Amino acid sequence: MSAGETVHLTLDEVRALAKAGLAKTGLSPDHVDAVAETMVSGERDGCASHGIYRLLVAASSVKSGVVVPDAVPELSEPSPALVRVDGKGGFAQLPFRLGAPLLAEKARKFGIAAMGLNNVVHFAALWPEVEELTRQGLVALAVTPSHAWVAPAGGTKPVFGTNPIAFGWPRSSGEPFIFDFATSAVARGEIELHRRAGKPVPDDWGYNADGHATTVAEEVLSGAMRTFGGHKGSALAAMVELLGGPLIGDMTSLQSIEADGGRGGSPIGGEFIIAIDPAGFVGDLLAEYMKHAEVMFETITGQGARLPSQRRYEARKKSLVQGVEIPAALMRDIEKLLEES
Amino acid sequence: MSAGETVHLTLDEVRALAKAGLAKTGLSPDHVDAVAETMVSGERDGCASHGIYRLLVAASSVKSGVVVPDAVPELSEPSPALVRVDGKGGFAQLPFRLGAPLLAEKARKFGIAAMGLNNVVHFAALWPEVEELTRQGLVALAVTPSHAWVAPAGGTKPVFGTNPIAFGWPRSSGEPFIFDFATSAVARGEIELHRRAGKPVPDDWGYNADGHATTVAEEVLSGAMRTFGGHKGSALAAMVELLGGPLIGDMTSLQSIEADGGRGGSPIGGEFIIAIDPAGFVGDLLAEYMKHAEVMFETITGQGARLPSQRRYEARKKSLVQGVEIPAALMRDIEKLLEES
Numbered sequence: 187m188s189a190g191e192t193v194h195l196t197l198d199e200v201r202a203l204a205k206a207g208l209a210k211t212g213l214s215p216d217h218v219d220a221v222a223e224t225m226v227s228g229e230r231d232g233c234a235s236h237g238i239y240r241l242l243v244a245a246s247s248v249k250s251g252v253v254v255p256d257a258v259p260e261l262s263e264p265s266p267a268l269v270r271v272d273g274k275g276g277f278a279q280l281p282f283r284l285g286a287p288l289l290a291e292k293a294r295k296f297g298i299a300a301m302g303l304n305n306v307v308h309f310a311a312l313w314p315e316v317e318e319l320t321r322q323g324l325v326a327l328a329v330t331p332s333h334a335w336v337a338p339a340g341g342t343k344p345v346f347g348t349n350p351i352a353f354g355w356p357r358s359s360g361e362p363f364i365f366d367f368a369t370s371a372v373a374r375g376e377i378e379l380h381r382r383a384g385k386p387v388p389d390d391w392g393y394n395a396d397g398h399a400t401t402v403a404e405e406v407l408s409g410a411m412r413t414f415g416g417h418k419g420s421a422l423a424a425m426v427e428l429l430g431g432p433l434i435g436d437m438t439s440l441q442s443i444e445a446d447g448g449r450g451g452s453p454i455g456g457e458f459i460i461a462i463d464p465a466g467f468v469g470d471l472l473a474e475y476m477k478h479a480e481v482m483f484e485t486i487t488g489q490g491a492r493l494p495s496q497r498r499y500e501a502r503k504k505s506l507v508q509g510v511e512i513p514a515a516l517m518r519d520i521e522k523l524l525e526e527s
Numbered sequence: 528m529s530a531g532e533t534v535h536l537t538l539d540e541v542r543a544l545a546k547a548g549l550a551k552t553g554l555s556p557d558h559v560d561a562v563a564e565t566m567v568s569g570e571r572d573g574c575a576s577h578g579i580y581r582l583l584v585a586a587s588s589v590k591s592g593v594v595v596p597d598a599v600p601e602l603s604e605p606s607p608a609l610v611r612v613d614g615k616g617g618f619a620q621l622p623f624r625l626g627a628p629l630l631a632e633k634a635r636k637f638g639i640a641a642m643g644l645n646n647v648v649h650f651a652a653l654w655p656e657v658e659e660l661t662r663q664g665l666v667a668l669a670v671t672p673s674h675a676w677v678a679p680a681g682g683t684k685p686v687f688g689t690n691p692i693a694f695g696w697p698r699s700s701g702e703p704f705i706f707d708f709a710t711s712a713v714a715r716g717e718i719e720l721h722r723r724a725g726k727p728v729p730d731d732w733g734y735n736a737d738g739h740a741t742t743v744a745e746e747v748l749s750g751a752m753r754t755f756g757g758h759k760g761s762a763l764a765a766m767v768e769l770l771g772g773p774l775i776g777d778m779t780s781l782q783s784i785e786a787d788g789g790r791g792g793s794p795i796g797g798e799f800i801i802a803i804d805p806a807g808f809v810g811d812l813l814a815e816y817m818k819h820a821e822v823m824f825e826t827i828t829g830q831g832a833r834l835p836s837q838r839r840y841e842a843r844k845k846s847l848v849q850g851v852e853i854p855a856a857l858m859r860d861i862e863k864l865l866e867e868s
Contacts, residue, residue: 264638264807264808264809264810265637265638265639265804265807265808266636266637266638267608267637267638267639267640268637268638268639268807268808270808295607296606296607296608296609296637297605297606297607297608297609297641298606298608298609298639298640298641298801299608299639300638300639300803302808325769325770325774327766337830337832338827338830338832339832340831340832340833341827341830341831341832342830343826343830345823345826345827351763353762353766355766355769363765363769365759365762365765365766367758367759367762369759414756414757414759415755415756415757415759415760416755416756417708417835418706418708418710418755418756418760419756419759420832421694421706421708421835422692424704424706424823424827424835425668425694425696425706427820427823428666428696428704428820428823429666431816431819431820431823432805432809432816432817432819432820433666433803433805433808433809433816434808434809435808435809435812435816437819438819438820438822438823440822440823440826441819460639460801462641462774463606464773464774466605466606466609467605467606467609467611467643467774467775467776468605468773468774468775468776469605471776475772475773475774475776476773478772478773478778478779478782479768479769479772479773479779481779481781482686482765482768482769482772482779482781485684485686485781486679486682486686486765489678489679489682489683489684490681490682491678491679491680491681491682491761492681494758494762494765
C-alpha cells in the first residue's frame with residue numbers, strides 16, 4: 187500500500203466495514219465481534235498493518251482452511267491460578283475474551299495468575315490484550331511463538347518465530363505503559379515490503395538458505411531472519427518459545443510451520459499471558475508506589491525520550507476525533523471482498 | 528586483574544576461603560553460608576567477576592555500612608500465591624534461601640507464584656537463584672533494578688539500572704536452560720576495566736554528562752550507559768524497574784542511587800521472581816511437551832549455535848574435577864583481608 191489517494195472513515199465506519207467483511211468470510215458472529223474490535227484498535231492507533239488491512243489476511247485464512255470459522259472455545263482451570271482456553275483452531279481474540287475475566291479474577295484472588303490460549307490462529311498484535319488487562323488495573327505480560335523464521339544467535343537456520351513480548355502497567359492518570367515488540371531484528375512485514383518494492387535489505391537482517399548474510403529480501407524470507415540484540419534477543423526468543431509452547435501444551439514455532447505444511451497461513455498455536463495484581467504485594471500502599479513508577483516515567487519523558495506506546499496514543503487521540511484515512515486501493519480490495527458471492 | 532601468575536584452588540578451598548573472609552567482615556554465620564555459596568558458584572562456572580573476587584566487594588560493603596551484616600530476614604505471605612521476604616538491609620542470598628521453599632510450594636499448589644525480596648543488597652548474578660528453582664523442577668524468571676546508570680532509548684540521562692533479566696527452564700537430562708543478562712548495552716564492570724586500562728570505549732556504549740556520545744570510559748561512568756537493543760532493550764529495562772521496584776513495594780534505580788548518597792555501594796532494593804510449575808497446564812503430558820522443548824534446543828545446538836549457559840556449564844564440568852585458578856594478586860588481597868584485625 188503506497189501513499190496516494192485515501193478514503194476517510196470514522197472509527198464506527200471502520201468497525202462496520204470490518205464486521206461486514208468478517209461476516210462475509212463465514213466467521214461466526216462472536217468471532218466477528220472479537221476480531222473486528224482488534225482491527226478497529228489497530229486502525230485507531232495508527233498501526234495500519236494491524237488495522238482494517240488485516241481483513242484481507244483474515245479472509246484468506248478462512249478461505250484456505252487455516253482457521254476454523256465457527257470454533258467454540260472451551261475454558262478450563264488446570265490449576266487454581268491457571269486458566270486455559272482451547273481455541274479449537276479459531277482466531278485468538280474470542281478465546282482471549284472468554285478467558286480474560288477469569289484470569290483477572292484469579293490474579294486478584296491469588297496475587298498472580300496465568301492464562302494459556304491453545305490451538306488459536308494469531309494474526310493480531312498482543313498490545314490490545316495487554317491493554318485490556320491494564321484497564322482492569324492489572325500488570326500483564328504476554329508472549330506468543332509463531333512460525334520458525336528466525337535463526338538463533340550464532341546460527342543461520344530458522345528455529346524461532348518472530349516471537350513478540352508485550353507488557354503492560356496500569357497508570358491511574360493517562361494511558362497505560364505498554365510495549366509490544368518482536369524479538370526478531372525487524373518485522374517480517376518490513377522484509378515483505380522490501381521484496382515487493384524490489385529494494386535490497388540491510389545485510390544484518392538475515393541469511394539466505396545457504397547460511398550467508400544477504401541483502402535480497404526474498405532470500406531472507408526463504409532463509410532465516412535474525413533476532414534483535416544479538417544473543418540477548420535470541421535468549422528472549424527461546425523463552426517465548428518455551429512459555430508460549432511446551433509450558434502451555436502447545437506448539438513451538440518449528441512445529442507450527444511444519445503443521446502449516448506450506449499453506450503460508452497465519453501461525454497456529456499458543457499464547458501465554460501472566461496477570462499480576464499490583465496491590466498484591468503492597469496492599470494499601472499501592473497509590474504511593476504507583477507514584478514512584480510515575481517519577482520514572484516522567485524522568486524518561488522529561489528528557490525528551492518517548493514511552494513505548496506514546497506514538498500510538500497520539501494517533502488514537504487524533505483518530506477518535508477525526509477518524510482515519512485508509513488507502514483507496516485497500517478500500518477497493520475490501521469492497522471487492524464484500525461483493526464476492 | 529590482568530593475566531599472569533595464578534594460584535590453584537579446589538572448589539572446597541574456594542568455599543573455605545570465602546567463608547573465612549566473609550566471617551572476618553563480621554557477617555553473621557547464616558549470611559556467610561549463603562553468600563559464600565554464590566561466590567563458589569561464580570568461580571566454579573568461570574565467572575571470575577562473580578567469584579571469589581566479590582569477597583573484596585562484600586567486605587567493602589560491610590565496612591562502609593551499606594549492608595547490615597546480621598540482618599534477620601522476615602517472611603510473609605501478602606497474597607495466597609505471593610511470598611515476600613524483607614531482607615532488612617542484608618545481602619540478598621539469605622532472604623532468597625528463606626523464601627524459595629515457600630515460593631516452590633506455592634508454584635506447585637497454584638500453578639504459578641511470585642516472590643518479592645525487599646530491602647536487600649545485590650552484588651551477585653541472578654542465575655544461581657534461577658538455577659536453584661529449576662533444580663526443583665520449576666520454570667523461573669527473575670529481575671532486579673540496580674542504580675540509575677542507564678539512559679532510556681531516545682534520551683541521554685540515567686533512569687534505569689543495568690537491570691538484569693534471568694530465566695530458567697528445567698531439563699530432565701543435562702543442565703537447565705538458563706540465561707541471565709543485563710539490559711544495559713554492556714556490563715558496568717566492562718566499562719570499569721576500560722577505565723582502569725586507560726582504553727577508549729566504543730562510542731555507542733554511552734553518553735557524557737552533557738548528553739553527547741563519548742569514547743572516554745570515565746565519562747560514561749559519570750554520564751549514562753545505553754541499553755542493549757535500542758528501544759526494545761529500553762522497554763525491557765523499564766519493565767524490570769516496575770516489577771522489581773514499585774510492584775513489590777521497593778525502590779526504583781533512581782531511588783536506589785539517591786539512597787546510596789554517593790557512597791558508591793552495591794545497589795539496595797528489591798528483586799522479583801516468578802516460579803511456574805511446568806506440569807500446571809499440561810499435567811500428565813509433561814514428559815511429551817518437555818520433548819518438544821528438547822527438539823528446539825537440539826535445533827539450536829545442532830547448527831553450531833550455543834545455548835545461553837553452555838560456556839558456564841563447560842567451565843563447571845572442568846572446575847568440578849580440576850579446581851580453579853585465581854590470580855595471585857587477588858589471592859594476596861584476600862590474604863590481606865584475612866590478616867586484618
